[in-house]
Amino acid sequence: MKILSVEQTRTLDQYTIEHEPIAPINLMERAAQAFTDWYTARFDKSRPVRIFCGLGNNGGDGLAIARLLTQLEYSVQTYVVRYAPRESEDFMHNHRRLKLISSITYIENERDIPVIRNREVAIDAILGLGLSRTTEGIVQSVIDAINHSPATVIAVDIASGLFADTANGPNSTIIQPDYTVTFHLPKLAFLQPTLGLYVGEWHWVDIGLSRAFIERTPTTYFYTTEKEVRHLLRPRNRFSHKGSFGHALLLVGSYGKMGAGVLASRACLRSGVGLLTVQVPRCGYEILQTTVPEAMCQPDGHLHILSGQPDLEAPELSTYSAIGVGPGIGTAPETLAMLRKLLSEAQKPMVIDADAINLIAKNRDLIDKIPKNSILTPHPKEFERLTRRWTSDYDKLGILRDFAQRNRFVVVLKGAHTAIATPDGTTHFNSTGNPGMSTGGTGDVLTGILTALIAQGYDPVEAAVLGVFEHGRAGDRAAQNRGQIGLMASDITDSLRWD
Numbered sequence: 001m002k003i004l005s006v007e008q009t010r011t012l013d014q015y016t017i018e019h020e021p022i023a024p025i026n027l028m029e030r031a032a033q034a035f036t037d038w039y040t041a042r043f044d045k046s047r048p049v050r051i052f053c054g055l056g057n058n059g060g061d062g063l064a065i066a067r068l069l070t071q072l073e074y075s076v077q078t079y080v081v082r083y084a085p086r087e088s089e090d091f092m093h094n095h096r097r098l099k100l101i102s103s104i105t106y107i108e109n110e111r112d113i114p115v116i117r118n119r120e121v122a123i124d125a126i127l128g129l130g131l132s133r134t135t136e137g138i139v140q141s142v143i144d145a146i147n148h149s150p151a152t153v154i155a156v157d158i159a160s161g162l163f164a165d166t167a168n169g170p171n172s173t174i175i176q177p178d179y180t181v182t183f184h185l186p187k188l189a190f191l192q193p194t195l196g197l198y199v200g201e202w203h204w205v206d207i208g209l210s211r212a213f214i215e216r217t218p219t220t221y222f223y224t225t226e227k228e229v230r231h232l233l234r235p236r237n238r239f240s241h242k243g244s245f246g247h248a249l250l251l252v253g254s255y256g257k258m259g260a261g262v263l264a265s266r267a268c269l270r271s272g273v274g275l276l277t278v279q280v281p282r283c284g285y286e287i288l289q290t291t292v293p294e295a296m297c298q299p300d301g302h303l304h305i306l307s308g309q310p311d312l313e314a315p316e317l318s319t320y321s322a323i324g325v326g327p328g329i330g331t332a333p334e335t336l337a338m339l340r341k342l343l344s345e346a347q348k349p350m351v352i353d354a355d356a357i358n359l360i361a362k363n364r365d366l367i368d369k370i371p372k373n374s375i376l377t378p379h380p381k382e383f384e385r386l387t388r389r390w391t392s393d394y395d396k397l398g399i400l401r402d403f404a405q406r407n408r409f410v411v412v413l414k415g416a417h418t419a420i421a422t423p424d425g426t427t428h429f430n431s432t433g434n435p436g437m438s439t440g441g442t443g444d445v446l447t448g449i450l451t452a453l454i455a456q457g458y459d460p461v462e463a464a465v466l467g468v469f470e471h472g473r474a475g476d477r478a479a480q481n482r483g484q485i486g487l488m489a490s491d492i493t494d495s496l497r498w499d
């Protein structure tokens, strides 16, 4: 699914109005109806509703929602925050219609702000996508009052005060909703870690904006949906054999961190690889053979760490269809030497994670040695070590895009809504996963998954988008069984289902 900019969203609204065609006021009515349907499916009439409206079209939506809920016999009190002398035309129209059936209270100064109580619902329709400057004055006071109230808060389209795709200033006053119900495609702001407080749980309601326009509008930002991912998954041929699904090599583990290697190996096997060889320090040999009997094990000459020495009689690197390196390997000088040699010899895209990324961050000459189209899977701290500190989520997205494009890597920046940046400059945000996955070892599982997909011949960008989605989906299944708190990394592997 595409993510459009505010400017493109405005043009999308305009295009829909001209080409469906539909009058602006009817499109607003459709938005209000969609919101009302969403609301009435979740909240019953016992909860009093206070709707706070601005003077633009977001306020217009709020007035129309007030009318629809009043007609459904919800207990509704409507407020107009009078921060400016002028109202939008469609606001005026809905104002006249609401006036016929209900009273409207004006908020011009702080005295006019009502006390919002427990069990009440506050609907925020003060400012929408038209936000052009930081909030101030009475708008700020109303937002503060709503945020400090015990009510359930629902933002119409976007939280008032939140810029949809640019950074807010440091001391901005922004609604902190429990829910955001948005009419347009997801906005970039909804997917950024530092903005979660200003989004809450977000829901998209379809108001029939032009699909033709969306299809031909260029964007570099995408939100991965299940339908798109289904398209990527390749069915198995009836006459296939284990040679059809590649031979992966994982270089993982060190003394005390063999678990990372076991997690990555099991996830790799659960993701359809034909054959798996795992290279571990000698101390990991029995651990691996015992816990993952499906894998072949290649012990390193060193007892505790991967050293790449002595050169054991391993098959040529080129015989492997994919190589994954990093989970649990530590950052010893011998392991650095091993990584240096590996990167110099590898010809195909690899999967590079965890300590391998930390070693590369400290030895930057290695960046040029990484095969093009390799997948790097840093979490934010690892990515910062690899690049630089960022000033906002948007700054970070710029660094991410440039780093992936300049080096021709696929960079999987992990977290809620993992962002996958590709060599061609696009960024794909993931839609699956949950906070139960914030626990040690879940990243190692992802490395195993991605290595298996590359081994099976998936293109690295497809592998990253598909693998990250399925990793999150397995995490969601595991959370359903166990609850988020009880979830641990191996539950994700056990919950993988590739169908």
Ligand SMILES: NC(=O)C1=CN([C@@H]2O[C@H](COP(=O)(O)OP(=O)(O)OC[C@H]3O[C@@H](n4cnc5c(N)ncnc54)[C@H](O)[C@@H]3O)[C@@H](O)[C@H]2O)[C@@H](O)CC1
Pocket: 013, 014, 024, 027, 028, 029, 031, 054, 055, 056, 057, 058, 059, 061, 083, 084, 088, 126, 127, 128, 129, 130, 131, 132, 133, 134, 135, 136, 139, 156, 157, 158, 183
């Ligand atoms: N066809 C459409 O355009 C549709 C629009 N819809 C609604 O319309 C919204 C966008 O409407 P508008 O473009 O009128 O935008 P807003 O309702 O966000 O209001 C914009 C107005 O607020 C002023 N303003 C901006 N920042 C301010 C601040 N910090 N303090 C005080 N005033 C400020 C602007 O000068 C402008 O006059 C969407 O978010 C959505 O809710 C929906 O009805 C769906 C259809």
Ligand SMILES: Nc1ncnc2c1ncn2[C@@H]1O[C@H](COP(=O)(O)OP(=O)(O)O)[C@@H](O)[C@H]1O
Pocket: 354, 379, 414, 415, 416, 417, 418, 432, 433, 434, 435, 436, 437, 438, 439, 440, 441, 442, 443, 444, 445, 446, 471, 472
């Ligand atoms: N709140 C969250 N929502 C969705 N996914 C999450 C969340 N927290 C963590 N994850 C996922 O869990 C994994 C954590 O990886 P990582 O930080 O490398 O952990 P580890 O190094 O312990 O394996 C990533 O894939 C990340 O996207």
Ligand SMILES: [K+]
Pocket: 058, 124, 125, 126, 127, 128, 155, 156, 157, 158, 159, 160
């Ligand atoms: K709003």
